[in-house]
Amino acid sequence: MEQSAQNYFSPENRVAPLGIVAMNGAEELSDKIEAHLVRWARRAGMEVDSFRIGCSCPRFSSGDGKGILESSVRGYDLYFVVDVGNYSCTYKYFGQENHMSPDDHFQDLKRLIQAAMGKAHRLTVVMPLLYGGRQHRRSYRESLDCAFALQELQNMGVDNVVTFDAHDPRVQNAVPLMSFDNLMPSYQVLKTMFRAFPDISTGREDFMIVSPDEGALNRNMYYASVLGVELGMFYKRRDYSRVVDGRNPIVAHEYLGSDVAGKDVFVSDDIISSGESMLDIAYNLKERKARRIFTYATYAIFTNGLEAFDKAYQEGVIDGVFGSNLTYRREELKNRPWFYEVDVSKYIAYFISALNHDMSVSAMIDPHEKIKALLERRRLELSKEAGAQLSF
Incomplete structure (x- = not known):
């Protein structure tokens, strides 16, 4: 390119x-x-x-x-x-x-x-x-x-x-x-995640994609398809008898999917606004014995501040939050040890x-081939590392 x-x-x-x-x-x-x-x-x-x-x-x-x-x-x-x-x-x-x-x-x-x-x-x-x-x-x-x-x-x-x-x-x-x-900056997200956490294995037995709700299902289905891993999802159970701040409040996040125990989990959404839903999901996954939890939002705006995510990181609930540079990010966010910026420029x-x-921009809109090449390079790197450890 x-x-x-x-x-x-x-x-x-x-x-x-x-x-x-x-x-x-x-x-x-x-x-x-x-x-x-x-x-x-x-x-x-x-x-x-x-x-x-x-x-x-x-x-x-x-x-x-x-x-x-x-x-x-x-x-x-x-x-x-x-x-x-x-x-x-x-x-x-x-x-x-x-x-x-x-x-x-x-x-x-x-x-x-x-x-x-x-x-x-x-x-x-x-x-x-x-x-x-x-x-x-x-x-x-x-x-x-x-x-x-x-x-x-x-x-x-x-x-x-x-x-x-x-x-x-x-x-x-x-x-x-x-x-x-x-x-969709899917390729840029995966590239940044692999660089930040070089020990991540995307094998079916080690890695899983979880959609935070039904609205984000398509983007998480794409990640699960190109990585060849299983997909789980949460759905938001709401109280339709009340309206709070213009919407029906969420009562609970219910999980649908296979067991996440012992697996690294990646959760993708378009926006982290207050962050409450993402944190509820992270704590829920941790209770289900997930190993590490990585979240991504194209727009990580954190309207309610960063303290709740600081606490989740210190408790080992969230290992990394990825967000793009497509909108304004506060300096406090950029300096957080749990935040990783995805450059889309x-x-x-x-x-x-x-x-x-x-x-034609067709290849840019559908970066499937670039992701395949990225995964192949990563597979070769991991196999070389495994070979070096065995020889040692």
Whole structure:
């Protein structure tokens, strides 16, 4: 893949000049993406230092704002990188410091799209954490935030939306004529886990996948299929006679599946919000004599703090929590001994490069062959280690 990236940057094959618009709060991820793109472009013989299009969204003291693009974008293939989950961004509102919400980030995105004034060749929004994604369906008299937001982007002239691990990818049905790519960093997760824990064995007798609920079953089925291990699952038993914080409270997590005793267990979900459900599952698995428990969430946001996970780690209940760099992570989280960051910037760079040259992205969306190669390399490494120990 690294070699083929050189072909992505031949000027004659590009759809249009590439421009990256890094929005407020998404600079860290954008810097990493751009570093890959610049390196590949230089290898292909292009003299380029940056693909960045400067931007800003200043605000008046009343809270009103505007979007500004700091250079011409006429004829560009523009990629807006936005992190709607970055609550560390602030602005002054009537003299008070106000933290940006997902609504604020999405509004700024629309401002910058307006600032392009329809002059760009093509508009793509890279929004890993999908705005309104958790409000993906209607129960009772409720809004459909995500579907309406996608329709807004389509009406503004956006051609592509690239997201990761959407809570329910069926929201794309709201915009059937707009490109919607829902990517899964499965290969990057496994690669990071094997590096962090080189002694993990993925044999059927040693390793198992467990889905935290029925909603996460598909992504965990994929891991179980490519690794060739068994799959178990929990389902949430709820009290439908009450509503707490807009939903029926969970009474218990019930387990379905084969015995986890003596096995390492991997649990994958799209988001760790408060983390209560993930911890309940971890304690439940530990009571069932699971050996080690590894959890992964594409968006590890920990809205209720980190203390409960610190306690679980100290008690030996959780051995590792993996989370991507696709949304804002506090420094306290990055420094925790139980947290391992999954870098997805190279994957996004490949995807942007392929789109910029109108190349097929099928292999990137389905990384099955890369995972097979990773597992084969790991099998050879483990067999060499076992041989070395026997000879010793």
